[in-house]
Amino acid sequence: MRTSFTTKPGWEFGVIALAVAVRLLAVFVLQSHHVPNSTYEHGTIAENLLAGRGFSIEFLGGEGPTSQQAPMYPVMVALAYALGGVATPGSLILLFSAQAVLGGLLAWGTVRLSQILLPGNQGAGLVAGVIVAVHPTLVYAATHVQVAGLAATLLVWVLVFAIRTGQNPIPRNALTLGALFAGLVLTDPILGLAAPAVAWLLFRDSTSITLALRASVVAGVASLALISPWVVRNALVHGQFVPVKSSFGYAFWQGNCNLSSGTDKVVRASVDTVLNDRLSDQPGSLSNYNAALWAARHEAGYIDDIALTPADKQMLGKLPEPDRSRVLFARALMELKAQPGRYTRLCLARLKAFLLFDETNPKTRSLIYRASHLGLTLLAVLGWFMISTKERRRLAPTLLVFVLIVLFHTLTIVSARFHIPVEPLMAVWAGAGIAGLVRRTASLS
Secondary structure (H helix, E strand, O other), X not given: OOOOOOOOHHHHHHHHHHHHHHHHHHHHHHOHHHOOOOOHHHHHHHHHHHOOOOOEEEEOOEEEEXXXXXXXXXXHHHHHHHHHOOOOHHHHHHHHHHHHHHHHHHHHHHXXXXXXXXXXXXXXXXXXXXXXXXOHHHHHHOOOOOOHHHHXXXXXXXXXXXXXXXXXXXXXXXXXXXXXXXXXXXXXXXXXXXXXXXXXXXXXXXXXXXHHHXXXXXXXXXXXXXXXXXXXXXXXXXXXXXXXXOOHHHHHHHHHOOOOOOOOXXXXXXXXXXXXXHHHHOXXXXXXXXXXXHHHHHHXXXXXXXXXXXXXXXXXXXXXXXXXXXXXXXXXXXXHHOOOOHHHHHHHHHHHHHHOOOOOOHHHHOHHHHHHHHHHHHHHHHHHHHOOHHHHHHHHHHHHHHHHHHHHHHHOOOOHXXXXXXXXXXXXXXXXXXXXXXXXHHXXX
């Protein structure tokens, strides 16, 4: 099936502008650039890059070259630091402004994805784009030093160009698809799980299997060519093969060790005390409420704070970075083996946290988060069941992406930020249902 990529500059531009404006307003209102200790590992790596220490960090008792994070986002942070100063409010404003622009690209990509998947339901693109433009969790992500917004944007455009390459398998489209997929993997390698859906979309809309196969090879080679320098770098600095990140075992341990609730955070009674105290001391504005949520989040801390002893860190620090993760992975497996049934309970808890709410994160316990998260979920589910069987078949690859990402986090570790990349896909489902309902209602009137 061939569909048109002709732009409609009027309302599409309006959706893009709305997304950027709402995010810039959130940056101005919430004042997250004044929140201390909010840059985490990305900020530390960016600072070390600018100081000439390379892509490095202190991680699990050792300090030096790291693959604990994928490279794309820390480099983006480093660019902001280079322009505005290291971890200054000015540099964070620059970063958040860039993320607001990314929000516009995300909304635009969601519009295009909806249009080409559902050519007979063009109103779905408008609805999906508006949802992405104003959805609170997507807007709030733009006010954080957080990789999720960039990852979500790249994922949407990878899916768009998978379809475009299938419909028009010229080298330019294939190379663009390969570059986007490489950028996605180098931003968040977990989202590389979208590869089966990418292949499905590319071959499904192609009029020639031979041309589609040729285009997929071009895209694959381009992607590998862009990813391989980072893999070579990892081999040189670690002395062993590390695909993109070295931290899978560490993340699995965080989500499954004896003291874990399935996430990387700690459940502390003091979190609510800190939140309530901050709100009583400084009530009355969204920026104060945001600062109180940040204070509660810092109070929660990480599972590392209570599950790793100084002796553990000293032992781990003597190992190469990838081996530190392997040791913790083995420890988690040993602890799970000693408690039959616990892993199943943790997986069910993670599934609930991903689909509903993460009780270990103070931010996701807020009414604003819960209402918006549940609202999008309900609209997406209703949208899926309101559309036709033919439309569900067209949207099936996006469901595959959703299922694979949910499955990965159910089995390993969950956090609210991991849900961000699938929210535009949910917006497409919601938009399809809403637009279809409006169309049917109008035809009856």
